[in-house]
Amino acid sequence: MYSQGLIGAKTETNEDEAFLAAFQARIDAEEKIEPNDPMPEGYRRTLIRQIGQHAHSEIVGMLPEGNWITRAPSLRRKAALLAKVQDEGGHGLYLYSAAETLGVSREQMTEELLAGKAKYSSIFNYPTLTWADIGAIGWLVDGAAIMNQIPLCRCSYGPYARAMIRVCKEESFHQRQGYEIMMTLAQGTPGQKEMAQDALNRWWWPSLMMFGPHDSDSQHGDQSMRWKIKRFTNDELRQKFVDATVPQGEYLGLTFPDPELKWNDERGAYDFGAIDWDEFWRVVKGGGPMNRERLAARRKAWDDGAWVREAALAHAEKRRARREATKLAAE
Amino acid sequence: MAKNEIPLWEVFIRPRNGLAHKHCGSVHAADEVMALQAARDVYTRRGEGVSIWVVPSAAIVASDPLQKEENFEPTASKIYRHPTFYTVPDEVGHM
Numbered sequence: 001m002y003s004q005g006l007i008g009a010k011t012e013t014n015e016d017e018a019f020l021a022a023f024q025a026r027i028d029a030e031e032k033i034e035p036n037d038p039m040p041e042g043y044r045r046t047l048i049r050q051i052g053q054h055a056h057s058e059i060v061g062m063l064p065e066g067n068w069i070t071r072a073p074s075l076r077r078k079a080a081l082l083a084k085v086q087d088e089g090g091h092g093l094y095l096y097s098a099a100e101t102l103g104v105s106r107e108q109m110t111e112e113l114l115a116g117k118a119k120y121s122s123i124f125n126y127p128t129l130t131w132a133d134i135g136a137i138g139w140l141v142d143g144a145a146i147m148n149q150i151p152l153c154r155c156s157y158g159p160y161a162r163a164m165i166r167v168c169k170e171e172s173f174h175q176r177q178g179y180e181i182m183m184t185l186a187q188g189t190p191g192q193k194e195m196a197q198d199a200l201n202r203w204w205w206p207s208l209m210m211f212g213p214h215d216s217d218s219q220h221g222d223q224s225m226r227w228k229i230k231r232f233t234n235d236e237l238r239q240k241f242v243d244a245t246v247p248q249g250e251y252l253g254l255t256f257p258d259p260e261l262k263w264n265d266e267r268g269a270y271d272f273g274a275i276d277w278d279e280f281w282r283v284v285k286g287g288g289p290m291n292r293e294r295l296a297a298r299r300k301a302w303d304d305g306a307w308v309r310e311a312a313l314a315h316a317e318k319r320r321a322r323r324e325a326t327k328l329a330a331e
Numbered sequence: 332m333a334k335n336e337i338p339l340w341e342v343f344i345r346p347r348n349g350l351a352h353k354h355c356g357s358v359h360a361a362d363e364v365m366a367l368q369a370a371r372d373v374y375t376r377r378g379e380g381v382s383i384w385v386v387p388s389a390a391i392v393a394s395d396p397l398q399k400e401e402n403f404e405p406t407a408s409k410i411y412r413h414p415t416f417y418t419v420p421d422e423v424g425h426m
Contacts, residue, residue: 034396094373100357106337170376312360312362313361
């Protein structure tokens, strides 16, 4: 997800100035760029990277939640969680389709993910230890995702913007179901409330990291903003998320694991403590608690599905050949 | 298409009877049966439609974006094709 999608993107481009100026004029006029329109190579490459990594995040994001489907505490919760995980799969597919319009194949993107060359959001490299984590993910992780994704509905690239509109419509159910889980736990027995607090303690900082590095350390932000791939900086979005989320947590009677978190009247916003960027980069680079397991699960799914893909193609080919033969015989 | 790549299909959905099928996205599938099933799962999880068409993407013929101007520009100057080009006195009433 989201701002982290730009990690590893190379925005440099080498078209002549007249071409770049004409392209920038279209962007500045808020014209949408469509698949067959002329575009700078850097724009195309940045979008392939960002949309591909966004798609991978949706697909890998199915794993931590899928972990709890069989152990959901009631049929209602199980049905909702199944629907949510299915949505994440759907979001991955909308996004892969959008990336494919830029000339990259689904197979290429899958190979890059499985080879560890393409990233996905760092948040999914944390484990889901208790049922409360499903609540915290819906509330915080999907909440942070929505914050990031709403401005992407106005991204300059048409197919990405259209995919994000569908995603955003569906995502709001995710956040509400997560908050409801947290609320039920927070209003339950002391043990249940403690579970909710523990989940918030573990997911709060990783959720803030989802917005990506500080603006001052973000390598590709400026060009992406000029091309209107991004509309807000990482820090702006992170602040919006904190301001929206803290009152929701206070309503639950839970506390945030940040002693420096407090309302700043002058700024009209919450001040918050320093993010552990060493942890962020460690997780992005593969050293998070679940990196190995997530990739292993994706590789296993891909390898175990190989015979199904081959059989489906062989079956389609057999039916095509039969149809041809019948047609020839009839002529 | 490279060997073993699963074909691409464009998906069109009729939101309800009385409306035309509208393009909504694409899916990969080995054949038309699986394409319809995938389209149902990916694009109609919340009652978005009552009917789905899937069409092999390779079967679609599109106009060339580089010829956009010669294709579509001429209509911009033909304002006499629109009803508001013609004057009808108010006394005549709505027409």
